[in-house]
Amino acid sequence: MLPELNDAIGQLRADGTLAKISQRYLKADATGAPSENPIRAAGVLRVGTEGVYSPFSYHDPATGQLVGYDVDVAKAVGEKLGVPVEFVETPWDSIFAALEAKRFDIVANEVTITPERQGKYDLSQPYSVGEGVIVTRADDDSIKTLDDVKGKTAAENATSNWSEIARKAGADVEAVEGFTQAITLLNQGRVDVVINDSIAVYAYLAETGDKSIKISGTVGEKSEQGFAARKNSGLLPELNGALDELRADGTLAEISQRYLKTDATGAAPGTGQDGQNSQAPQARSAWQLILDNLWPLAKAAITATIPLTIISFAIGLVIALGVALARLSSNVVLSNIARFYISIIRGTPLLVQLFIVFFALPEFGVKIDPFPAAVIAFSLNVGGYAAEIIRSAIQSIPKGQWEAAETIGLSYVGALRRIILPQATRVAVPPLSNTLISLVKDTSLASTILVTELLRQAQIVAAPTFEFFALYGTAAVYYWVICLVLSFGQSRIERRLERYVAR
Numbered sequence: 001m002l003p004e005l006n007d008a009i010g011q012l013r014a015d016g017t018l019a020k021i022s023q024r025y026l027k028a029d030a031t032g033a034p035s036e037n038p039i040r041a042a043g044v045l046r047v048g049t050e051g052v053y054s055p056f057s058y059h060d061p062a063t064g065q066l067v068g069y070d071v072d073v074a075k076a077v078g079e080k081l082g083v084p085v086e087f088v089e090t091p092w093d094s095i096f097a098a099l100e101a102k103r104f105d106i107v108a109n110e111v112t113i114t115p116e117r118q119g120k121y122d123l124s125q126p127y128s129v130g131e132g133v134i135v136t137r138a139d140d141d142s143i144k145t146l147d148d149v150k151g152k153t154a155a156e157n158a159t160s161n162w163s164e165i166a167r168k169a170g171a172d173v174e175a176v177e178g179f180t181q182a183i184t185l186l187n188q189g190r191v192d193v194v195i196n197d198s199i200a201v202y203a204y205l206a207e208t209g210d211k212s213i214k215i216s217g218t219v220g221e222k223s224e225q226g227f228a229a230r231k232n233s234g235l236l237p238e239l240n241g242a243l244d245e246l247r248a249d250g251t252l253a254e255i256s257q258r259y260l261k262t263d264a265t266g267a268a269p270g271t272g273q274d275g276q277n278s279q280a281p282q283a284r285s286a287w288q289l290i291l292d293n294l295w296p297l298a299k300a301a302i303t304a305t306i307p308l309t310i311i312s313f314a315i316g317l318v319i320a321l322g323v324a325l326a327r328l329s330s331n332v333v334l335s336n337i338a339r340f341y342i343s344i345i346r347g348t349p350l351l352v353q354l355f356i357v358f359f360a361l362p363e364f365g366v367k368i369d370p371f372p373a374a375v376i377a378f379s380l381n382v383g384g385y386a387a388e389i390i391r392s393a394i395q396s397i398p399k400g401q402w403e404a405a406e407t408i409g410l411s412y413v414g415a416l417r418r419i420i421l422p423q424a425t426r427v428a429v430p431p432l433s434n435t436l437i438s439l440v441k442d443t444s445l446a447s448t449i450l451v452t453e454l455l456r457q458a459q460i461v462a463a464p465t466f467e468f469f470a471l472y473g474t475a476a477v478y479y480w481v482i483c484l485v486l487s488f489g490q491s492r493i494e495r496r497l498e499r500y501v502a503r
Contacts, residue, residue: 046104051089126224129266155182300457316382323387345384393428
């Protein structure tokens with residue numbers, strides 16, 4: 001009888017049941033699991049995922065709970081290993097940087113297995129398998145093969161392997177946040193094509209019934225998705241073992257059918273048991289990567305970040321002056337309109353304002369190109385904040401100055417131009433300079449509406465290399481230098497204006 005008991009206990013330990021019971025009552029793994037099992041030893045599996053990538057990782061509208069194909073696969077792996085799963089929601093563009101920062105243990109977000117990623121991370125066996133497909137508008141028959149993509153504009157996530165495929169095919173790639181945003185741009189006619197995984201496309205079509213797009217061809221490349229962990233993490237044996245069991249008992253196929261309406265799990269893993277290729281590509285050093293991209297980053301700053309800042313600030317100042325004067329007007333209607341405008345601008349996030357101008361207005365027939373849309377949003381934002389600065393500067397001028405202007409026969413406009421505004425300028429320069437410096441940094445948000453400014457260029461360069469710190473650090477230095485120059489200019493202007501102050 002003892003051998004039978006030992007066999008049963010061995011089976012319970014192998015399938016994680018003992019560890020699960022131990023965690024339930026003791027909040028620790030007291031089953032004697034070997035120390036070479038780091039996930040069981042830690043007692044928890046922390047998983048990074050987007051939470052906005054339906055049907056793989058999203059929040060159920062009815063319950064608000066985090067659900068999806070990748071989410072349920074990660075939960076099933078946790079059950080097999082006998083540990084609870086904690087999810088950390090992170091934007092895709094920063095998900096690998098957060099992984100390196102040890103904010104979680106693995107990424108479960110349809111991470112495509114590629115040689116470059118295998119050289120940088122531990123990648124598990126695939127739990128979903130698809131192929132690359134070409135998506136176009138339903139009425140577009142000009143793109144059927146990868147060769148037809150040359151010269152076209154494609155919307156792709158900067159950190160996905162599909163952006164590299166589109167770029168190598170000769171497409172002009174516009175970086176977007178995710179698949180849904182890419183499809184929106186395709187429907188709006190802002191881009192010509194989207195290349196993505198067939199699983200994501202079929203899931204999108206099944207979920208939305210969108211008839212305005214179609215799959216016009218394939219790229220002839222299979223895609224396999226798995227978990228990503230830090231290099232040499234030691235997690236692969238447990239992850240791959242759990243995936244083997246989930247594949248064998250049909251759990252993976254069941255989860256796939258639930259969310260994707262098909263078995264997208266693949267018949268067999270495409271990598272070895274350790275999830276690695278025998279030959280990993282040699283990556284450039286961080287310093288070499290920085291040196292190679294000093295000019296591309298500088299060019300993005302010169303052609304996008306700086307012009308966007310100057311144009312938006314200039315237009316914003318004109319708006320701000322008009323709104324400030326309206327705010328000071330004795331006309332109640334005019335004053336209340338100015339108050340409402342300031343309230344809207346200061347009470348809503350700049351990112352939302354950008355999205356309204358770029359993504360929402362096309363629904364009303366107003367389609368604005370990326371750079372002008374960014375200028376409009378930033379100018380309106382500057383106008384709302386700078387209006388209050390200008391208003392307070394005007395009000396800081398003693399009333400006697402107004403009375404003196406009236407005495408010498410100056411009109412309201414004349415008094416403003418010759419007496420009040422010159423004095424108010426000296427008061428307003430420091431806070432307006434701070435607004436300008438903030439605007440320089442805020443231009444990084446323009447990357448969300450397809451403006452390839454300094455930060456977006458850094459993201460694009462970092463995407464295939466995963467050297468996030470090196471490239472983002474370099475971009476930070478560029479921003480810092482620009483702000484230093486502006487601060488120096490502010491000091492010079494203040495000194496010049498001080499010469500006209502009576503001692």
